[in-house]
Amino acid sequence: MKHTWLLVVLFLMVNSLYSQDKFEKESRIKSSEVSMKATDYVESIFSGSQKIKWYLEENLEGMAVEAKIKENRTIYSIKFDTLGNLQDIEFIQRFDQLPIRAQQKITDYFQGNYDRYKIRKIQIQWIGDANLLRSVLLKETQSQQYEVNYEIVFSGRKDGDRQSYEAIFSDTGEHIKTKKIISRNLNHLIY
Missing domain, CATH: 3.10.450 (Nuclear Transport Factor 2; Chain: A,)
Structure with missing residues (x-):
């Protein structure tokens, strides 16, 4: 089963190089499953926030980790690679x-x-x-x-x-x- 899943992910990654399509699947994860580099970064900005939600995002390019926070009526999304390096910050x-x-x-x-x-x-x-x-x-x-x-x-x-x-x-x-x-x-x- 693991080999089948790996082949599917590999196919999607190769296919994404040639496509103009977007696919994302997010699943909730615990903060303990996130790189300490990423959690420290988010907590250094939103130290007073009780509700930092972490997600694993699978897309056509690979995987990423995302923190979602609502602070002062603004919803922030902070995306990292799986090693904890910042990719972008978004807000609605x-x-x-x-x-x-x-x-x-x-x-x-x-x-x-x-x-x-x-x-x-x-x-x-x-x-x-x-x-x-x-x-x-x-x-x-x-x-x-x-x-x-x-x-x-x-x-x-x-x-x-x-x-x-x-x-x-x-x-x-x-x-x-x-x-x-x-x-x-x-x-x-x-x-």
Whole structure:
């Protein structure tokens, strides 16, 4: 059974190199199963939070560990590789909270590429040095020496076909990439 699972994961990883698809499976894990480097990083920022939830994320590129925290009415998602190295920090935001110029470019992209679309979720994505991002979250610095992207999950209709997508836009609203979201097939009912 282990060999079959390994072959499936290997196939998905190789396939992801050539595809524009997105598949993620998250499963809850205990903090004791997470790299100490990752838990120490999150606790250094959110030391007062009682509710740090940890997840193992399996996707087409491999595996990652994610901490999810709700702090001051904002939901944060902090992603690490399995060794505890920071990959990115994301937090949910409304479309009307984005800069006006970025809103316009993103709207132009959707209107030019889809017959109809509906935005489901927007996350601000920060990518950069772990210590710098910690300082930004703790409001110790105003440095802008990190990458900011907008990750937008939306449903779109193109040529009569309706599909869910994830698109990445730069901080100025320039389209970077779009991936189709692969929904998982369920062989049983979920109540």
